[in-house]
Every structure is written in structure tokens, then in C-alpha cells.
Amino acid sequence: KQEVTQIPAALSVPEGENLVLNCSFTDSAIYNLQWFRQDPGKGLTSLLLIQSSQREQTSGRLNASLDKSSGRSTLYIAASQPGDSATYLCAVNPHLSIQGAQKLVFGQGTRLTINP
Amino acid sequence: DGGITQSPKYLFRKEGQNVTLSCEQNLNHDAMYWYRQDPGQGLRLIYYSQIVNDFQKGDIAEGYSVSREKKESFPLTVTSAQKNPTAFYLCASSGRALRNEQFFGPGTRLTVL
Numbered sequence: 001k002q003e004v005t006q007i008p009a010a011l012s013v014p015e016g017e018n019l020v021l022n023c024s025f026t027d028s029a030i031y032n033l034q035w036f037r038q039d040p041g042k043g044l045t046s047l048l049l050i051q052s053s054q055r056e057q058t059s060g061r062l063n064a065s066l067d068k069s070s071g072r073s074t075l076y077i078a079a080s081q082p083g084d085s086a087t088y089l090c091a092v093n094p095h096l097s098i099q100g101a102q103k104l105v106f107g108q109g110t111r112l113t114i115n116p
Numbered sequence: 117d118g119g120i121t122q123s124p125k126y127l128f129r130k131e132g133q134n135v136t137l138s139c140e141q142n143l144n145h146d147a148m149y150w151y152r153q154d155p156g157q158g159l160r161l162i163y164y165s166q167i168v169n170d171f172q173k174g175d176i177a178e179g180y181s182v183s184r185e186k187k188e189s190f191p192l193t194v195t196s197a198q199k200n201p202t203a204f205y206l207c208a209s210s211g212r213a214l215r216n217e218q219f220f221g222p223g224t225r226l227t228v229l
Contacts, residue, residue: 004158009156031216032216034217034218036220041204041223041225042222042223043120043122043206043220043221043222043223044159044206044208044220045220046217046218046219046220049216049217089158089159091159091218093216101146101147101149101164101165101166101172101210102147102210102216102218103161103164103174104159104161104218106158106159106160107158108156108157108158109158
């Protein structure tokens with residue numbers, strides 16, 4: 001059974017720092033991996049999606065990498081800002097359904113606080 | 117604007133009542149999903165539907181029911197059989213494109229009185 005772990009559960013850093021969030025998964029046979037952001041009391045916002053054939057994806061100050069063989073993904077945030085404060089979740093899609101549905105397996109998230 | 121709407125934002129239920137949470141999407145997505153989120157935990161899949169008139173149980177389907185009569189709509193009923201329904205409920209959808217990203221609604225917070 002696929003399990004996804006995110007460590008640490010919480011992280012607090014000063015504004016302007018570059019930081020890395022970690023995600024590990026137990027079964028390397030995945031179709032893709034998705035990183036989400038969740039603000040308190042809100043839904044999830046998709047940040048980046050990496051297909052199993054890709055090594056990384058970039059969007060603005062965010063860069064996500066994927067190492068399937070070691071079961072790891074990292075989300076790199078450059079020049080952090082107070083507005084980046086949120087919970088970040090990673091989710092693994094174990095396989096591709098012909099009809100397109102996915103049963104994502106989520107980590108518990110890392111709660112990030114950027115201090116001004 | 118394309119997106120997913122959920123209503124109500126807050127819902128209070130008395131013991132023994134069934135309640136229904138609404139989820140509507142105008143993204144023309146085939147697949148829709150319901151998740152439950154408890155404090156400090158990741159999301160757990162309740163039900164999902166790949167096409168109209170078809171749905172499958174997720175990891176924690178007991179005490180819940182769904183229907184998929186229209187492509188745009190996927191309501192979730194929390195029945196009295198669900199022993200601990202207080203949680204944050206999230207609806208999502210995804211298309212058939214290669215990227216297969218899931219997009220989420222704003223959520224409904226259900227509290228049992």
C-alpha cells in the first residue's frame with residue numbers, strides 16, 4: 001500500500017530565505033505527483049504536477065523535483081515571502097485509469113510560516 | 117470563470133440527521149471526487165466518480181452516499197450511520213488530459229451538534 005510522508009510537519013523561517021519541503025513515498029511505481037497549497041479553512045490550490053517521466057517542474061519561485069527510484073520529491077521555494085505561509089501537501093497518483101480518474105494518496109502536509 | 121463550487125460553506129447537523137453537501141463544476145471534467153480532512157491530517161478519499169451514473173468507494177466510504185446524475189454535479193450525503201462526521205469536506209474534479217491535475221473546491225465544514 002502506497003504511503004506518503006512529509007517531514008517536517010511544521011517549519012518556520014525568516015522572510016527571504018530559500019527553503020525545501022520534503023515528500024517521500026513508499027512505492028516508486030507512480031504515474032505522477034502533485035504539490036498543493038492550502039490556506040487555513042480553504043480548499044487546495046494546485047501548484048505543480050510532475051509526470052513520472054519528468055525530473056522537475058518550475059513555476060515562478062517554485063521548483064519541484066522527482067526522484068522515483070528513491071521515492072522522494074522536493075518543493076523548493078526561492079526568496080520566501082510572508083504570503084507563502086500556508087500548508088503544503090504532496091499527493092501521489094499511483095496509476096493511470098483508462099477513464100482518467102485518479103486515487104491520489106496524500107501526505108499530511110507541512111505547515112510553513114514565513115516570518116517578516 | 118471555470119471552477120468548482122461547494123455549498124454550504126458551514127453546515128451543522130444534529131445527531132441522527134442525514135445532510136447533503138453540494139458540489140458543482142463547470143470545467144467539463146469527467147471525474148469527480150469527495151475527500152474528508154481532519155485536523156492535522158492529509159486528505160482521505162470517500163467516493164469518486166469517473167463518469168455519469170457511475171461511482172466507486174474510496175478508502176472511507178462507510179456512512180456516506182453519493183449520486184452522479186449529471187456531469188456537473190456530485191452531491192455527498194452524510195448519513196446518520198457515519199459515527200464521527202465532524203470534518204472539513206473537499207470536492208475535486210479532473211479531466212482526461214495527460215496531465216490529469218485535480219482541482220479543488222473551497223470546502224464545506226460540517227459540525228455535529
